[in-house]
Amino acid sequence: MSIDTSRVATSNKTAANAAKPSKAGAAAQWADERLGLAAMGKKNLRKVFPDHWSFMLGEIALWSFVVLLLSGVFLTLWFRPSMAEVTYQGSYNPMRGLQMSEAFSSALNISFDVRGGLLMRQMHHWAAMLFIAAMMIHLLRVFFTGAHRKPRELNWVIGSLLLLLGTLEGFTGYSLPDDLLSGTGIRAADGFIKSIPIVGSYISFFLFGGEFPGESIIPRLYTIHVLLIPGLLLALIAAHMLLLVYHKHTQWAGPGRTEDNVVGYPMLPVYAAKAGGFFFIVFGVTALMGGLLSINPVWKFGPYDPTKVTAGSQPDWYMGWPDGALRIMPGWESHFWGSTWSWNIFLPIIVLPGLLFTVVLLLPFIEGWITGDKREHHLLQRPRNAPTRTATMVALMTLYGLFWTAGGNDIIAIRLHASINQITYFLRAAVFIGPVIAFLVTRRICISLQRHDNDLLLHGYETGVIMRTPEGSYYEKHLPISDVEAYTLTVRDRSAEQLTPAAGPDTNGVPAPQSKLGGLREKIRTLYYADDIDKPTHAELEEARHHAAHEAHELAALDGHSAEGHHFDGRHPVAEEPIRPEHHH
Amino acid sequence: MRLLNRSAGRLSRHRRGPVAGLVVLLLGLLLTGGLYAAVSPSSSASSAEDDQALVKQGRELFLVGCAFCHGQNAEGQTDVNGKLIGPSLVGVGAAAVNFQVGTGRMPLAAPGQQGPAKPQTYSDDEISALAAYVASLAPGPAIPTEADYSTDGMTDAERQEAVVRGGQIFLTNCTACHNFTGAGGAMPRGGYAPSILNTSPRHIYEAMLTGPGPMDVFSNGNLSPDEKRDVIAYIQTMREQPSFGGFSLGNMGPVSEGLFAWLVGLGTCVAFAIWIAAHTTRSSKKKESQA
Numbered sequence: 001m002s003i004d005t006s007r008v009a010t011s012n013k014t015a016a017n018a019a020k021p022s023k024a025g026a027a028a029q030w031a032d033e034r035l036g037l038a039a040m041g042k043k044n045l046r047k048v049f050p051d052h053w054s055f056m057l058g059e060i061a062l063w064s065f066v067v068l069l070l071s072g073v074f075l076t077l078w079f080r081p082s083m084a085e086v087t088y089q090g091s092y093n094p095m096r097g098l099q100m101s102e103a104f105s106s107a108l109n110i111s112f113d114v115r116g117g118l119l120m121r122q123m124h125h126w127a128a129m130l131f132i133a134a135m136m137i138h139l140l141r142v143f144f145t146g147a148h149r150k151p152r153e154l155n156w157v158i159g160s161l162l163l164l165l166g167t168l169e170g171f172t173g174y175s176l177p178d179d180l181l182s183g184t185g186i187r188a189a190d191g192f193i194k195s196i197p198i199v200g201s202y203i204s205f206f207l208f209g210g211e212f213p214g215e216s217i218i219p220r221l222y223t224i225h226v227l228l229i230p231g232l233l234l235a236l237i238a239a240h241m242l243l244l245v246y247h248k249h250t251q252w253a254g255p256g257r258t259e260d261n262v263v264g265y266p267m268l269p270v271y272a273a274k275a276g277g278f279f280f281i282v283f284g285v286t287a288l289m290g291g292l293l294s295i296n297p298v299w300k301f302g303p304y305d306p307t308k309v310t311a312g313s314q315p316d317w318y319m320g321w322p323d324g325a326l327r328i329m330p331g332w333e334s335h336f337w338g339s340t341w342s343w344n345i346f347l348p349i350i351v352l353p354g355l356l357f358t359v360v361l362l363l364p365f366i367e368g369w370i371t372g373d374k375r376e377h378h379l380l381q382r383p384r385n386a387p388t389r390t391a392t393m394v395a396l397m398t399l400y401g402l403f404w405t406a407g408g409n410d411i412i413a414i415r416l417h418a419s420i421n422q423i424t425y426f427l428r429a430a431v432f433i434g435p436v437i438a439f440l441v442t443r444r445i446c447i448s449l450q451r452h453d454n455d456l457l458l459h460g461y462e463t464g465v466i467m468r469t470p471e472g473s474y475y476e477k478h479l480p481i482s483d484v485e486a487y488t489l490t491v492r493d494r495s496a497e498q499l500t501p502a503a504g505p506d507t508n509g510v511p512a513p514q515s516k517l518g519g520l521r522e523k524i525r526t527l528y529y530a531d532d533i534d535k536p537t538h539a540e541l542e543e544a545r546h547h548a549a550h551e552a553h554e555l556a557a558l559d560g561h562s563a564e565g566h567h568f569d570g571r572h573p574v575a576e577e578p579i580r581p582e583h584h585h
Numbered sequence: 586m587r588l589l590n591r592s593a594g595r596l597s598r599h600r601r602g603p604v605a606g607l608v609v610l611l612l613g614l615l616l617t618g619g620l621y622a623a624v625s626p627s628s629s630a631s632s633a634e635d636d637q638a639l640v641k642q643g644r645e646l647f648l649v650g651c652a653f654c655h656g657q658n659a660e661g662q663t664d665v666n667g668k669l670i671g672p673s674l675v676g677v678g679a680a681a682v683n684f685q686v687g688t689g690r691m692p693l694a695a696p697g698q699q700g701p702a703k704p705q706t707y708s709d710d711e712i713s714a715l716a717a718y719v720a721s722l723a724p725g726p727a728i729p730t731e732a733d734y735s736t737d738g739m740t741d742a743e744r745q746e747a748v749v750r751g752g753q754i755f756l757t758n759c760t761a762c763h764n765f766t767g768a769g770g771a772m773p774r775g776g777y778a779p780s781i782l783n784t785s786p787r788h789i790y791e792a793m794l795t796g797p798g799p800m801d802v803f804s805n806g807n808l809s810p811d812e813k814r815d816v817i818a819y820i821q822t823m824r825e826q827p828s829f830g831g832f833s834l835g836n837m838g839p840v841s842e843g844l845f846a847w848l849v850g851l852g853t854c855v856a857f858a859i860w861i862a863a864h865t866t867r868s869s870k871k872k873e874s875q876a
Contacts (some may be wrong), residue, residue, distance in 0.1 A: 053855075053862035060854045094822055095743060096750050111829070122830055126721075129846030130854065137851065180756065180765065183837070274861050283858045289850055294830030295842050300765050300823070302756045309840075310760035311770025311778065317843025408840040410771035415837075419775035 050251035054141045060134035063282035064127045071124040080106040081222030083215040100303035102466035103218045107177035123290030132318045146381035147250045153364040155243040160361045172225040182311045183304025195345035240569045253491035255381045322353045324406030328427045387446035388528045389437045398438035402431045450533035458544040480548045495529045643718025656664045677726020679716035686712045686793035698775040729790045734817045748822045751815030768836040
């Protein structure tokens with residue numbers, strides 16, 4: 001076999017005998033000989049990531065976590081997690097001479113006497129809000145696109161745990177400054193714990209080291225906030241990222257993209273620049289918010305004192321939805337054998353969040369059980385192509401949103417001049433009815449969009465060109481979509497492929513044994529795929545193609561000419577083309 | 586001396602006369618009357634007349650604008666079902682009138698859960714007349730003067746202490762309904778504790794004194810006049826101090842902070858993510874078309 005010399009590169013003749021290495025090269029050499037960086041780097045520096053904006057939502061969470069670590073370290077240098085009583089002598093006049101805890105005094109000190117302290121406090125708080133919000137939209141993206149399916153179920157579980165831990169981390173941080181708002185929050189948490197039947201008051205005494213508020217809670221929360229949960233978060237984030245590298249990133253379907261490859265750009269130089277740049281953007285956004293938007297102005301709340309409370313006492317947004325459930329819960333309470341069972345607190349704030357979190361945690365497994373799908377999936381699904389899944393998440397979002405609304409019921413009442421009672425009555429019903437409506441509507445929208453995709457495949461896109469037949473009737477001309485688009489639209493399973501039939505009768509006609517649970521599962525699976533619109537068959541597509549080719553001559557006259565609509569439908573290059581050809585008289 | 590003795594003797598001769606007692610009585614009355622006329626303020630007589638006129642003017646205004654709900658003698662009214670349509674104003678005092686009419690809450694534009702503050706309907710003189718009329722019905726809290734709520738004349742240290750003390754009273758008694766900056770809060774069935782961010786010191790004082798609507802009465806036995814003054818000093822300090830943290834986001838607490846975190850914070854970050862994903866060194870149209 002001869003070698004085609006024209007294909008051999010001619011530009012790197014010196015590659016075989018490298019010149020004396022540069023200083024950087026020497027340093028790299030030194031490190032490689034000791035750490036084996038080259039072998040690791042060779043594989044990972046060119047690791048390919050697919051390009052899509054929705055794949056960067058998790059990055060917002062990651063980078064805001066970095067901001068949290070940086071600003072958090074700054075705050076620990078001045079914050080004193082102590083309930084010892086001191087007399088404030090700092091520079092904020094309206095509080096000077098007041099008795100307060102050392103924790104609150106140091107929070108005021110950070111805000112008014114430490115250079116850049118208020119900026120750092122506000123950045124830390126805004127980054128926390130952003131961290132959890134970004135995790136949530138990342139979760140939504142993953143679920144809506146089916147990226148939680150095999151083999152990524154465990155990474156979903158890790159992500160859910162991150163969301164839970166992030167929320168707890170936020171709550172402990174909210175409680176630390178010992179201002180009126182955080183003290184009210186701790187008081188509420190104490191009530192939540194005490195609502196747990198039988199053991200609640202013991203847990204509360206254990207946590208607070210006695211009766212509320214005591215002297216222990218702030219130092220204990222501090223240890224949890226700066227050591228325990230951040231450690232767990234770091235470990236879980238590391239596991240999350242390692243699994244991401246191991247599984248490789250999912251990608252959108254398209255020509256050349258299969259279940260076995262990843263099409264995108266390499267880590268170096270493209271993604272290192274993109275992700276690194278994005279860190280600075282997230283940092284910048286947080287810094288701007290910290291500098292311009294006031295958050296948790298502790299000096300307005302004053303030191304915590306159990307005799308005080310303020311209107312507008314709300315948790316941070318991520319705890320808003322259980323708070324909302326608590327606000328709209330009727331005041332049910334029972335007494336058994338001398339113990340009080342506070343359903344009014346226990347159900348909305350302990351049972352409901354636990355239940356919903358478990359549901360979220362198990363979503364991939366529930367879906368896997370229903371569909372019985374054991375295949376690996378690296379190509380993403382469009383939300384419309386899994387109508388029941390999409391509708392389920394929209395129903396959950398609706399539930400979340402309604403509870404959220406309830407959490408701000410007083411603010412809504414005063415800002416919209418509404419009655420807080422009527423808002424409460426409305427929401428009591430809406431949290432049950434709303435998700436059902438959302439589920440049904442979303443499911444139908446998804447199915448309609450599937451129909452629309454089929455229309456695109458079989459009848460082409462709407463050109464905006466109105467045709468007049470010789471008889472004088474009008475219709476809009478449709479043109480076939482490109483092969484790339486057609487391919488992308490047709491990369492999906494048929495429901496027949498998804499509905500793997502249960503084992504039928506064997507060769508002797510004896511029906512396969514079926515458990516009761518198996519029967520239920522078959523029924524749910526049928527409902528899960530019910531009304532799905534399948535993509536057109538090969539025969540249908542061929543017929544449509546043939547039909548389009550037959551009609552193509554009708555538009556032949558337009559070839560090479562600009563025409564309204566047709567050329568400006570976003571599917572043709574229009575650079576340097578005027579809307580109409582110039583007329584020469 | 587002889588002359589004096591002689592005249593005294595002459596007078597003395599009449600001391601047991603039949604008209605002597607009468608003459609002494611008349612002389613005594615003339616003396617006290619004359620002295621009173623000389624010493625007492627000359628305006629007194631006309632001021633009482635003015636007060637009477639003011640009360641009369643107030644009553645006339647009252648009959649036209651207020652009596653429909655509060656009754657012709659301010660005794661309060663109920664409708665046929667026994668529902669109160671206007672409470673009795675006997676004993677509410679001038680302060681209550683000055684607050685309710687001065688902040689535009691009265692007269693009501695429409696019956697409802699709570700009368701909203703609006704531009705005042707009556708002139709200041711008319712409000713004084715109405716207040717005088719209501720005050721004439723029975724004793725009640727008077728309109729506070731500036732000396733009651735002003736911290737002028739205090740040393741800086743005293744004023745500083747007053748603000749700190751007022752802040753604690755404010756956070757204990759006021760924030761539960763009016764929120765931590767006084768931006769207002771919701772009450773049951775569409776009621777609300779209004780924003781006190783722009784309320785005048787006098788009206789704040791009157792509100793504490795008279796407890797309008799669902800608000801508690803903070804009588805002078807409950808919160809002393811000095812403590813009321815301190816609360817007002819704190820509220821004014823909070824108004825005057827700069828917003829240290831940046832835009833206050835409506836001073837509504839964590840709800841508006843959450844809204845900004847999602848819309849501004851996350852919105853900006855996602856917009857940047859879209860921008861970053863749309864820009865790659867290799868995805869520019871020129872290079873693609875060359876390839």
